Amino acid sequence: MMKTTLLAGAAALLFAAPAFAEIEVHDAYARSASPMSKTGAAFMVIHNDGGAADRLIGVSSDAAARTELHTHEEDANGVMRMIHVEEGFDLPTDGEIAMVRGGKHVMLMGLTDSLDQGETVTITLTFEQAGDVVVEVPVDLERQDHGGMDHGNHGSMNHGTDG
Template identity: 35%
Template sequence: MNKKISALSLAASLALVGGALTGCASGSAPADSSGQSVSTTAAAAAEQNMPAISVADAWVKATESDNDMSGLFGKIENSSDQERTIVKATSDSAGMVQLHTTVPTPNGGSVMKEKEGGFPVPAGGSIAFEPGANHVMLMDLKSTLKAGDIVKVTLTMDDGSTSTVEAPVKAFSGAKESYAPTGDSSTDH
């Protein structure tokens, strides 16, 4: 019985020493009013091995055939404390994926073109991928993208980190440059 008590005493002592050392560690997270540790969004993401770049409200436009092109849209968020630039995108659903921007033409229209240098996302900030503006273009589709399908797109940042987005395919209406999703299942080119 003395051996059991000694083992329990030793375990309790180690737990107390470990707790005291943790509480005194330099650079520990600040405490809130209840004494609980508080970590920043960036630190929490790092602890959970989450990518700094994520996409909220992601969606991909539906297509009528695999000869069509599609786009990835949503709010690109950077939870880190450093600016990150999206420099590349890939998808198993497409033979070619490019970062695109839309620029005005002299006649008042607009044209999509590849975005040189990628898309910078400010530290702790966000940018939008929207129809008629910045987006990820999916070309040489491997199959028709139907409303309700899920498309995976992997974004690569300038630091080599990646973030994979699982985006639902949504119906849309409008011309090729108008990718606004609608509530119905029709598509109109």
């Protein structure tokens, strides 16, 4: 009787546990406008490969004094301006967040060092459900755009156990 009760309790806990998103980061790269720039940006495609929907709620990096989630928005005069998105970005089940130039991106402000071609920048993405995902993002100053994403080029990832 005791064994049956314990098994039923364990099964109930298993089914009650939330289904966390399986976060994958593809095609990541970082850049700055020039070697003397005090700001830079990182771009990537964040994919939720099943599990529950999630939300990217924060970002951090030792490469900059401040790291924020940003996007571009057109004002009433047709002028594009960059804005900090404090609430973060939704990541639907089997969906993605495309962080591209001229759109959503990770903004690196007050760079602690120059972003040099071929080096890497460590960026921690913080999700509401999945917790922290650490990504090693290569610096690519030569890249012209984010189009034609190569999903075979993955940044190194460390899926955190927070959540």
